[in-house]
Amino acid sequence: MTDPDHKVVLRVRGLTKKYPGVTALDGVDFELRKGEVHVLFGENGAGKSTLISIISGAQHPDGGTIEVNGRPVHLAGVAAARGLGISAVFQEFSLMPTMTVAENLVMGAEPGRFGLINRRRVRRLAQERLDEFDFHISPDRLVETLSRAEQQMVEIAKAFRPELSVLILDEPTASLTEEESERLFSLVEEARGRGIGIVYITHRMAEIRRLANRVTVLRDGKLITTVPGGTPDDELINLMTGRVVEDLYPELPEPGTRVVLAARDLSTFDGAVRNATFELRAGEIVGFAGLMGSGKSTAARACFGLERVDSGTLTIDGADLTRARPARVMKAGVVYLPSDRKTEGLLLNRPLRETVTLPWLHRGSISSGPVLRPGRESAVAGDMLRRMKLSPPDPERTADSYSGGNQQKGLLGRALLGDCSTYLLDEPTVGVDVGARVTIYDQIVELARQGNAVLVISSELPEILHLCHRVYVFAHGTITAELRQDDINEQTILRHMMHWDEPAKEIA
Amino acid sequence: MTLQSEVEVTARPRGSVISYAARIFVRIGVLPILVVIALITFSLMSDNFLTVDNIHSALRQNSYIIIATLGQFVVLLAGGFDLSIGAITALVSVSTAMAMSSQTGSPLSAVVIGIVVGVLVGMACGLLNGLGVASLNINPFIMTLATASVFSGLALMLTSGVPVSGLPMEFSDWLGYGSVFGIGISIWLALLAAVVLWVLLTLTRPGRHIYSVGSSPRAARLSGVNEFRTLILAYVTAGALAAVGAVLLTARLETGEANIGASLPLQTIAAAVIGGVSLRGGAGRVLDAVLGAVFIGIVANGMNLAQINSYYQMIVTGVVLALAVVADRLRTRLASAVYAGKV
Amino acid sequence: MTLQSEVEVTARPRGSVISYAARIFVRIGVLPILVVIALITFSLMSDNFLTVDNIHSALRQNSYIIIATLGQFVVLLAGGFDLSIGAITALVSVSTAMAMSSQTGSPLSAVVIGIVVGVLVGMACGLLNGLGVASLNINPFIMTLATASVFSGLALMLTSGVPVSGLPMEFSDWLGYGSVFGIGISIWLALLAAVVLWVLLTLTRPGRHIYSVGSSPRAARLSGVNEFRTLILAYVTAGALAAVGAVLLTARLETGEANIGASLPLQTIAAAVIGGVSLRGGAGRVLDAVLGAVFIGIVANGMNLAQINSYYQMIVTGVVLALAVVADRLRTRLASAVYAGKV
Amino acid sequence: ACGSASTTESGGDTPASAAAGKSWAPAKVDIWADLAMDSERSKGEYTPLDKAEKPWNICVSVPHMKDAYWLGLNYGVAEQARESGVNMTMVEAGGYENLDKQTQQIEDCAQSADALVIGAISYDGLNKTVDRLAAAGKPVIDVVNGMSSDKVTAKSLVSFNDLADITAKWLIEDSKGEAVKVAWFPGPSGAGWAEAGEEGFKAALKDSKVEVVDTKWGDTGKDAQSRLIEDVLAAHPDIDYIIGTAVTAEAAGPILRDRSLSDKIRVAGYYFTPGTYTGIQRGTVQAAPSDSTALQGRIAIDQAIRALEKKEFMKHVGPELVMVTKDTLGDFDVATTLAPDGWSPTFTVKAGS
Ligand SMILES: Nc1ncnc2c1ncn2[C@@H]1O[C@H](COP(=O)(O)OP(=O)(O)OP(=O)(O)O)[C@@H](O)[C@H]1O
Numbered sequence A: 001m002t003d004p005d006h007k008v009v010l011r012v013r014g015l016t017k018k019y020p021g022v023t024a025l026d027g028v029d030f031e032l033r034k035g036e037v038h039v040l041f042g043e044n045g046a047g048k049s050t051l052i053s054i055i056s057g058a059q060h061p062d063g064g065t066i067e068v069n070g071r072p073v074h075l076a077g078v079a080a081a082r083g084l085g086i087s088a089v090f091q092e093f094s095l096m097p098t099m100t101v102a103e104n105l106v107m108g109a110e111p112g113r114f115g116l117i118n119r120r121r122v123r124r125l126a127q128e129r130l131d132e133f134d135f136h137i138s139p140d141r142l143v144e145t146l147s148r149a150e151q152q153m154v155e156i157a158k159a160f161r162p163e164l165s166v167l168i169l170d171e172p173t174a175s176l177t178e179e180e181s182e183r184l185f186s187l188v189e190e191a192r193g194r195g196i197g198i199v200y201i202t203h204r205m206a207e208i209r210r211l212a213n214r215v216t217v218l219r220d221g222k223l224i225t226t227v228p229g230g231t232p233d234d235e236l237i238n239l240m241t242g243r244v245v246e247d248l249y250p251e252l253p254e255p256g257t258r259v260v261l262a263a264r265d266l267s268t269f270d271g272a273v274r275n276a277t278f279e280l281r282a283g284e285i286v287g288f289a290g291l292m293g294s295g296k297s298t299a300a301r302a303c304f305g306l307e308r309v310d311s312g313t314l315t316i317d318g319a320d321l322t323r324a325r326p327a328r329v330m331k332a333g334v335v336y337l338p339s340d341r342k343t344e345g346l347l348l349n350r351p352l353r354e355t356v357t358l359p360w361l362h363r364g365s366i367s368s369g370p371v372l373r374p375g376r377e378s379a380v381a382g383d384m385l386r387r388m389k390l391s392p393p394d395p396e397r398t399a400d401s402y403s404g405g406n407q408q409k410g411l412l413g414r415a416l417l418g419d420c421s422t423y424l425l426d427e428p429t430v431g432v433d434v435g436a437r438v439t440i441y442d443q444i445v446e447l448a449r450q451g452n453a454v455l456v457i458s459s460e461l462p463e464i465l466h467l468c469h470r471v472y473v474f475a476h477g478t479i480t481a482e483l484r485q486d487d488i489n490e491q492t493i494l495r496h497m498m499h500w501d502e503p504a505k506e507i508a
Numbered sequence B, C: 001m002t003l004q005s006e007v008e009v010t011a012r013p014r015g016s017v018i019s020y021a022a023r024i025f026v027r028i029g030v031l032p033i034l035v036v037i038a039l040i041t042f043s044l045m046s047d048n049f050l051t052v053d054n055i056h057s058a059l060r061q062n063s064y065i066i067i068a069t070l071g072q073f074v075v076l077l078a079g080g081f082d083l084s085i086g087a088i089t090a091l092v093s094v095s096t097a098m099a100m101s102s103q104t105g106s107p108l109s110a111v112v113i114g115i116v117v118g119v120l121v122g123m124a125c126g127l128l129n130g131l132g133v134a135s136l137n138i139n140p141f142i143m144t145l146a147t148a149s150v151f152s153g154l155a156l157m158l159t160s161g162v163p164v165s166g167l168p169m170e171f172s173d174w175l176g177y178g179s180v181f182g183i184g185i186s187i188w189l190a191l192l193a194a195v196v197l198w199v200l201l202t203l204t205r206p207g208r209h210i211y212s213v214g215s216s217p218r219a220a221r222l223s224g225v226n227e228f229r230t231l232i233l234a235y236v237t238a239g240a241l242a243a244v245g246a247v248l249l250t251a252r253l254e255t256g257e258a259n260i261g262a263s264l265p266l267q268t269i270a271a272a273v274i275g276g277v278s279l280r281g282g283a284g285r286v287l288d289a290v291l292g293a294v295f296i297g298i299v300a301n302g303m304n305l306a307q308i309n310s311y312y313q314m315i316v317t318g319v320v321l322a323l324a325v326v327a328d329r330l331r332t333r334l335a336s337a338v339y340a341g342k343v
Numbered sequence D: 001a002c003g004s005a006s007t008t009e010s011g012g013d014t015p016a017s018a019a020a021g022k023s024w025a026p027a028k029v030d031i032w033a034d035l036a037m038d039s040e041r042s043k044g045e046y047t048p049l050d051k052a053e054k055p056w057n058i059c060v061s062v063p064h065m066k067d068a069y070w071l072g073l074n075y076g077v078a079e080q081a082r083e084s085g086v087n088m089t090m091v092e093a094g095g096y097e098n099l100d101k102q103t104q105q106i107e108d109c110a111q112s113a114d115a116l117v118i119g120a121i122s123y124d125g126l127n128k129t130v131d132r133l134a135a136a137g138k139p140v141i142d143v144v145n146g147m148s149s150d151k152v153t154a155k156s157l158v159s160f161n162d163l164a165d166i167t168a169k170w171l172i173e174d175s176k177g178e179a180v181k182v183a184w185f186p187g188p189s190g191a192g193w194a195e196a197g198e199e200g201f202k203a204a205l206k207d208s209k210v211e212v213v214d215t216k217w218g219d220t221g222k223d224a225q226s227r228l229i230e231d232v233l234a235a236h237p238d239i240d241y242i243i244g245t246a247v248t249a250e251a252a253g254p255i256l257r258d259r260s261l262s263d264k265i266r267v268a269g270y271y272f273t274p275g276t277y278t279g280i281q282r283g284t285v286q287a288a289p290s291d292s293t294a295l296q297g298r299i300a301i302d303q304a305i306r307a308l309e310k311k312e313f314m315k316h317v318g319p320e321l322v323m324v325t326k327d328t329l330g331d332f333d334v335a336t337t338l339a340p341d342g343w344s345p346t347f348t349v350k351a352g353s
């Protein structure tokens, strides 16, 4: 507070938080100035989310102090923090699934007098908020019908409240594509311009380059250092992991040619995918790119028997598996990694081991007949956890006690355990730190090298660009392009994503 | 983007009578249709069924159940359960009657005092439930099961199981059997309760908070909703509504009874669920809960009038309950077909 | 890493008797402690309580409740509810008795046939529940409430409300009152049921599937778990267990009764929840469910022996129920305190 | 008139005053030759022992204590225990659906009791329990509801069959042999006493001109009975009689008054409660037979003491049924049947207190 230009809005000292078996935060000091974007950087499980959940009043620390505008405060809950102008986008969303988008946007601060809600104003406010983000979604839709990315947008829109002094964003772009991210960045910059202090958590180096004024690095719950925003990537990664990371993306092997999975004119019942024709080949990595809601996930889910198929056919190794149940598709050697780990992946209240081994229980390595072999099971799960570098690598902890990125690593590791021949990976690296990504990309490429068919559905363009032999681009539920080799570049993909041949925006 | 509007475009050409019917069905839900089916079936089975008198009397009989269902509904919305709603009914009935019959003043004042005491007792019971759930964090199923045992015990202790009589005639004549514009007062009261509840739930901030806490307690908390206060509100409202129902029932029976309401907890939950209320909280409409209660009441009344053997009645009730839910599932399916433009 | 050991290091210096006790408490859970408290309290209140005879008879009385609780437990684990468990008990009791008393052959064959019929009926009831929940996708609360009504109706229809007597003496002498190594056969059976269930749930694939479906049905489906088959398994197991309990009860009563088991649904759920089973599915241990049932049984037995006024008994039961859950909350709190190194 | 608050209404005869002392003896009773209900019956009188030799422990088990009927029994057994100087404990199972609970309670109770008085939930369902008690040498007195076991030491009861029978006879007489229509509400289906009532009622009406147009089973909660009555009135607006449980008779009052049918439809219960008592006083109930519930309890306690002391006792007695109507109300001693005003249930009696 000596330097008026660097007025500190938020300062924490000696923050400590312990969970059973884990010290999530260990005496962390942190300060946030007015009008800066302060990035929190660290490996999965470093304690970033824990830190911001304490600052935003969602959790209580076991030790340490919090000051807002120089005054020590006790944050009894989110409402108290909000009263001080602190607002957060949480990594795990805070949306009410059975309520509309509009209601979610205003919840906790509904407009109206004497306890009565002015419903027209709620809708108008919500619409304004959505327009500000250029986000095309009806305020009357129920949140439970939104895709994860759409929910993320709603979550972001919700956090941008009018009277803000501290804005916290925990991996806000994890499920977003370039388009929406870009929009978010300009809003963040605008907010910074207005003197709002912003805590920003991300694993994407490009975003740090783009936004950060300062970067604070955490490791194992401890503060490592705070460095200026211009610090080179290598150095940041070195600070974070304690080692040097070379190339992020490995060399791709030669693609194979044998068709393993083929979809012809596939249309889903809800119309999210229409007349999609695509195929996956052994030894090849295929990418699905597309904007939010373009149907890229739905297409893969339809292959795995998770969506009602209206017309078209799906064959796997020549066998017709249109409308087969997931169990049947799995028997054919296909495995699917869902994009929404919370609702479709994890057995949250069970030990992570059970999530990991669930699809593979019938394997001889885990059971004999219907009888499980607990020792073997633990060993299999533990090996995987160590291979995927989960922290802590204890398969007996419940799944919900892992950090977001570690959960993702666990699920991905589970998919890789299967010895399958076809891998459908929907947003495989959401929330995974840079260091761990290298391992994951290596493993994906290794899968292809061994002759498996791999599908990578990703909102992250670099993944599509560097990891795929062939790319299908989705727009409005249809495939607008199939690109290979040299055609796979940013401009081409973006052009097909936007589907410039069609007046897309006008419908809204 | 905006697939929704796009869908409408594709869907419109298929318009036909069937698709029109399907849309209506999807819009209004399955209950009105079930109610109509029940009305037709039973009027075929018994001449006395579809008479103004009988329908009126069936509604009047069920008005206290409707009101109790509204109470259950609020708690279900908030993601809870109220298994004590029957015991609250008994305890309120007993305390209203005792308060009333101990008054020596004018009948009017006795009636007013009795009602006030009853509603206060109901709210106190609700408060206890709410405190257990919201501040001690006890699972609502267990908490209300526990308080149900306590409240029943209290009601029995207060009366030793002997009905409390000696209520002013006016109480029963007016609240139990009185009419305004030819319609029973208890029906008006049920209507009033439904309207007030609708206003609370859809137009006020605390009401929306009830939905949000039921939908996702965590998300509500992270949105700055005061979970504690909201849960207390829900349970106290339920207690108050149960109390109003209990007062009406007491007026009808002309005695305070510790021995009533045993079937209410499950019956009200069933009514609410048939009305499409989610047991997972956060979803449901007042009107549907009311219709659910009315439907169950009509089926019971109709079977009695059609002189169906009481063993069969049990079987039929079970089957109807299950079918009503299946019908609602069908509606959901149809709904997605309609939205997908397939109908 | 290995943060675990780090915690131990920070915690160890504070080691003391209290912290040691707290750790034990956290480890073994609240129920064993509650059971001990109950044992001590009641043995102070009545000389007859803490005798081998009484404890044995209390266990024997409650063995069918323990077995039914195990059934409820399986369904709860799978994310369901079984409100029909009492009606299944009644229907099985009636059909076992009818099958048995209609046999003219040797008592042994009559008994065997009766038991087989009873268990088959129980499984059929469970199958119906499972089909409704798994294939018609009816909410388990409503489905089993509906079938409860149906099964009760059937049981009454079969008997016209008159108990079925004329069972072979051997049936009752053996299953109802017989002993092996001085311990009642029904206790052995409860033990056997618990062990078999434990093996099923923790050591076999279908058992693991039950946990997974209860924890997250969508995640389970995505992992290739056959949700349909798993739910059917859970409900049929519950039906079979309820049937075993019903057979024991019938042997004890020496008649088939249509009028039993009404309090079982809520009682078994309460027992399971006290035992720490989650009503949201996917979490709970066999031993805890058994202890929950035993605890409730001991409290009832103790209050009877201590000659507590039955109205007070209702109140006490309610309070104990709530306290047991609160105690478990405390344990969770203490657990995090212990791990945070504060105790 | 037993509601704690009803004194304002019922005025005159408060039964409490008559309750004291041993004014009940000798009581007019029916005596059966043996335990069977259809054995030979004779009339007689019952006089209890003066004092027990020892403060025996007697346990009384009843289906529930949720209504005034069983409260009447409670009154009878408690008073008799006090007068005879024995210890009494009462347990209640909480309802007719809890047979299993009753067997548990009896077993718990039997550990300290010398003799048991059982108001059974089920006719057959307690036989095994009784066998075991008999084997342990503990006298078992069957009170009110009846059990089929031949091991019971003695019975103090009348049959609900008989109660329904004399109610039906009253009905035939009251209708003067004309063809009348009656709606009949026996009670909860499956409950032994209600099934017995059904049997007795239908049998007695067999050759009469009375037509039972509707039989409605249902729980004896007043709310449940009210609904049944209203539904029956909707289906059969032309009935002449409503006959059923005491609760039915109580519930009919306000409903008939509301529909101005009080003068057209006559009401009777087939057993007796404070509500029917007030109803008869007010004229909203025309008749209800008393089984002298309190006396049954008194006799049961006395039988238990006699059995324990190896004195002579009647194996099977029951108070003579009394049809109570407006005309006979004056002669009727309500203390034989109901607990007095303000009586609170007594779950334990200590000898000498
Ligand atoms: N509810 C919980 N129970 C137990 N442990 C927890 C819980 N929440 C977090 N942890 C632990 O605290 C540590 C820090 O987690 P946190 O979520 O803050 O990590 P993060 O830095 O946000 O990681 P990510 O990048 O993966 O989101 C992790 O080791 C995690 O396992």
Ligand SMILES: Nc1ncnc2c1ncn2[C@@H]1O[C@H](COP(=O)(O)OP(=O)(O)OP(=O)(O)O)[C@@H](O)[C@H]1O
Residues within 6 Å of the ligand: A144, A145, A146, A147, A148, A149, A150, A175, A272, A290, A291, A292, A293, A294, A295, A296, A297, A298, A299, A339, A459, A474, B003
């Ligand atoms: N239950 C539902 N009700 C209505 N619309 C739905 C539902 N589920 C999905 N959708 C819509 O279907 C469209 C396709 O979704 P999908 O998840 O396939 O898109 P995506 O390209 O993977 O986008 P994202 O980046 O959001 O994952 C989206 O617009 C989504 O909102």
Ligand SMILES: [Mg+2]
Residues within 6 Å of the ligand: A048, A049, A050, A091, A170, A403, A404, A405
């Ligand atoms: Mg995080």
Ligand SMILES: [Mg+2]
Residues within 6 Å of the ligand: A147, A296, A297, A298, A339, A426
């Ligand atoms: Mg997607």
